[in-house]
Amino acid sequence: MNSRDLGTVIRAARCAQRMTQTQLGRACGYSASAISRVEGGTLRPSDQSLVLMARALGLPPSAFEAGRAATLAPDVSLDQEDAMRRRQLLLAGMATAGASVLPPSASAAAHPDTTTKIVDALYETAAGTAISLQRLRHVLAEARAQFTTARYRDLGEALPGLLATAQATRDALAGRAREEAHACVSRAWVLATELALKQHADVAWPAADRALSAAQASGDPVVEGEAARVLAITMRRAGRPAAGVDLLRRTADSLTRNGDDVSFAVGATLLMTAAYTAACSQRRGDALDLMAGAVDAVTRLPEAGPRARGQLFTVDATAAQADLYWIGVHTALGTPDEGVRYAARIDPRQLPTAERRARYGTDCARMWHRLGDHRRTLAALRFTEQAAPEEARRPALRALTADLLYAPVTVAGVRDFARRTGVL
The missing domain is CATH 1.10.260.40 (lambda repressor-like DNA-binding domains)
Structure with a gap:
C-alpha cells in the first residue's frame, strides 16, 4: 500500500x-x-x-x-x-x-448505504442532465426537506442524482446563471457533508471541500458561510479544532460586514458552531465568548425577519437555537449542570424541524448522561427516536445507548430501546 x-x-x-x-x-x-x-x-x-x-x-x-x-x-x-x-x-x-466503536450487532449498520453513495458521488460521478435553474432550485429544496425531516436514507438515495444534475446544469450555463448554479452545487455538497457527519464518516472532509470550492465560485458570501460551517465541523472531527474555530471566526466577521440580515444570521450560526468547537477542545474562555457573541447577534436580528431568523439552509439563528448550543457547549466543557437551565427554556415543539428537535433530544441525552441520570438519558433518547427515528440509529446515539445498556444500574426499558435502534 x-x-x-x-x-x-x-x-x-x-x-x-x-x-x-x-x-x-x-x-x-x-x-x-x-x-x-x-x-x-x-x-x-x-x-x-x-x-x-x-x-x-x-x-x-x-x-x-x-x-x-x-x-x-x-x-x-x-x-x-x-x-x-x-x-x-x-x-x-x-x-x-x-466496527470497533460499537457492539458487534450495531456495527453492521454503522455505515449504511448512504455513506457509500456519497463516496460514489465523489469519485464515480454519474452523468447528469442539465435542467433549468428554477427546476434545480426546486429539486434542491426537496433534498433539503429530506434532511430537515430527518429522512436520511431518502436523502442518501437522492444525493448522487442531485449532485450530477446540479453539476451538469452549472456546466451548461455562463455568467450570473452559472454562479447561481455553483451555489446550488455547493448546497448539495453541504447536504452530503451533513449526512456524512451524521454517520461520523470520514468522507465528510472531501464533501465539505467540494462544498466550499463551489461556494467560492458562486460569489455568494452566505453560501460560502454555510460551506465553511460544515468544513469547520470536519476539521474538529479530524483533530484540528483550532483551525476550525479560526475559519468560522474569519467567515463570520466577513459576513457581518455585509450589513444585511441574512448574512448577519448566518454569521451567528457560525459563531455558535465555533463556540462548540472551542468547547470540545476545552477552550472555555473562547467558547463562552463566542457564544456570547452569537447570542448578541441573534438578539440584534429584527423580529419580523423570517429570512434572517428562520429557514437558513440547515441551521437557524434563533434564541432557541442559541440555547440548544449552550447545552452542547456546557456538556463539552464538563459543566453539564450549567446546561440544565438552557434545556428547561426550550420548548422543543417550537423548534423548526424534526432534525433540530432530534438534536435537542440528543444534546439533552448527552447532558443527562454526563450528570449520571440514566433515567432522563433514556427519556431524552426516546424523545429523539419519536422526533426522528433515523436519528436514534446514528453511531453516536447507539454508542450512548450501549453505555446505558451495560451500566451498573439498569434502567427499565433500555433493552427494548436498544433492540429498536439496532444496538441489540
Whole structure:
C-alpha cells in the first residue's frame, strides 16, 4: 500500500474513533504534525509504528493492507484507477474502524448505504442532465426537506442524482446563471457533508471541500458561510479544532460586514458552531465568548425577519437555537449542570424541524448522561427516536445507548430501546 493510501485508511480509522492527531501521536511516539504528514501521504511510518497505530485505533495490523488485493479491468485509465482505489480504501477504512466503536450487532449498520453513495458521488460521478435553474432550485429544496425531516436514507438515495444534475446544469450555463448554479452545487455538497457527519464518516472532509470550492465560485458570501460551517465541523472531527474555530471566526466577521440580515444570521450560526468547537477542545474562555457573541447577534436580528431568523439552509439563528448550543457547549466543557437551565427554556415543539428537535433530544441525552441520570438519558433518547427515528440509529446515539445498556444500574426499558435502534 502506498503512503497516500495508507494515510487515507489511518485518517478514516482515527476519525471513526473520534481521536485527535495528538492522541494518536502519543500512542505511537509521533507528534501531531507528524501524524498530519502520515495522513497526507508525505511521511511513511515504520513497521513498528504501524503496529502501535493499529493497536491505538483498535484495529488488526491487517487493516493497513486494505485494497492491496483489488484488481482492475485492463481498460481502466490511471485517473479512474486512482479514483477507484481512493473509494475502496475510504470505504474499507470506515468499515474497519467503525466496527470497533460499537457492539458487534450495531456495527453492521454503522455505515449504511448512504455513506457509500456519497463516496460514489465523489469519485464515480454519474452523468447528469442539465435542467433549468428554477427546476434545480426546486429539486434542491426537496433534498433539503429530506434532511430537515430527518429522512436520511431518502436523502442518501437522492444525493448522487442531485449532485450530477446540479453539476451538469452549472456546466451548461455562463455568467450570473452559472454562479447561481455553483451555489446550488455547493448546497448539495453541504447536504452530503451533513449526512456524512451524521454517520461520523470520514468522507465528510472531501464533501465539505467540494462544498466550499463551489461556494467560492458562486460569489455568494452566505453560501460560502454555510460551506465553511460544515468544513469547520470536519476539521474538529479530524483533530484540528483550532483551525476550525479560526475559519468560522474569519467567515463570520466577513459576513457581518455585509450589513444585511441574512448574512448577519448566518454569521451567528457560525459563531455558535465555533463556540462548540472551542468547547470540545476545552477552550472555555473562547467558547463562552463566542457564544456570547452569537447570542448578541441573534438578539440584534429584527423580529419580523423570517429570512434572517428562520429557514437558513440547515441551521437557524434563533434564541432557541442559541440555547440548544449552550447545552452542547456546557456538556463539552464538563459543566453539564450549567446546561440544565438552557434545556428547561426550550420548548422543543417550537423548534423548526424534526432534525433540530432530534438534536435537542440528543444534546439533552448527552447532558443527562454526563450528570449520571440514566433515567432522563433514556427519556431524552426516546424523545429523539419519536422526533426522528433515523436519528436514534446514528453511531453516536447507539454508542450512548450501549453505555446505558451495560451500566451498573439498569434502567427499565433500555433493552427494548436498544433492540429498536439496532444496538441489540
